[in-house]
Amino acid sequence: MKTLFAHRGMSSLAPENTLAAFSLCRQLGIQWIECDVDILADGTVVVSHDDTLDRCTDQSGNLAELTKADLNDIDAGSWFHDDFIGEPIPTFEQLITLVNQHELNINVEIKSCSAGWAMTDKLIANVITALAQLDTGRGLIVSSFNHLALAEFKCRRPQTSVACLFEAASLGDDWESVMQACGADYIHPEDQHLTQAMVARFKSAGYKINVYTVNDLARANQLFNWGVDGVFTDIAHRFPSKYKLRGK
Template sequence: MIKKQAFDPSTKRVFAHRGMSQLAPENTLAAFHKVKESGVHWLETDLDLTADGQIVILHDESIDRTTDKKGAIHELTLAEVETADAGSWFGSEFTGQRIPTLPQLIDLINADGLNVNFELKPYLGGDERATTLIEGFAKELKRVSPQSQVIVSSFNATMLKQFKALSPDTPTAMLFKRTQSKQDWAAIATDTGSKIIHPDVRGLTRARVEKLKKAGFELNVWTVNSLKAAYHLFDWGVDGVFTDISHRFPEAYKRQ
């Protein structure tokens, strides 16, 4: 029997999901800076647009869950967003953390030498403002250091194609939920110009992973909060995992 060759952990990506979100409040500069402190090289984060057209870092459609204020992000101005405390809910030592702007995050990425996956959220403010988000993002992205790797992902194929038209050399990834398991992921990703697929870990099978890898796609799986599950996925051939526990991965996995 031929023994299967073990994978090289240093070739696998470990993405700190919303920054180091178990050590600091998610999607804050504190959480992003702890990525470097923890020896991890990739972070994942989310983009959205304020009422006055400023790009900020936020996962939810509103600021209710992660700040001491309330309101839909697309109905609030940047000045209003900047009054919200985005850290005290996590711990008193993070009191005063704010929802970062995209320029602030890019400054941190450049200073800390990090790689990043930006997710373009499906925008509730309408198609015109979604275009404003994409155009502003593509312009600001030019400030990222050439030493940093960037992936841009989205569940929204239209937004991904719009971005790809503005930044054709930036790698893009199509996100898929478990409920989309019957769709032709390869065809959809190809239509957006993407060579990377980001599938939901739930319901993902080894056979599908092997088929997509054989077709030439890279796969980064979300959200994998078990080291054992991550090892199984890497053994299947996936290239990376998005996780809230990136700080717990052995050093060998943090080198990529």
């Protein structure tokens, strides 16, 4: 089964990493979602790609300086479309509730916390606490570009499948050593400069491959024909029905 991951939810139809974007997935036949998690000053885990508010809300500032109470005053939807005025930044616990209700599977990307290792350590711990609320039977992958954080997560929650994220520029000859150090089951390489020979090397080493971020149907088809297992995309709704859940 070739897997589509709705990158930050249905992020071309609703503001990224919001409950609105994730809520669209099930009705559009998308089984897997991808989200990013970071941490506030009080330890609250939130769903956000950036560590600042500037790009995707009506405010400016750093997540590391906020508390859960501050989320009530932040609009994460009005920048995208009037239909989403007042859409909040969700907490990770709120997203897990939605995932359980909609029977989705989830790829959780742990961000490289800019507030330092102490906060990264707390992020890992609080993500693990929240994941205890995820229904059994829900698919789960935890990924990160921060391979030290990913290895630490895997040590603390060994039952969870983890994936090493690599930018094209950082995918060096030591990639397999990094994968082994993290106990990774998946490699998540950047689409740019990815070749059929590279895919073959990953597969021959026994790893599953999910590629980010693929917004071209022909390129996705090519990657799947090379043996890639999944792609992250902002346009999951535009993919043909063979990639989607039947009857949804």
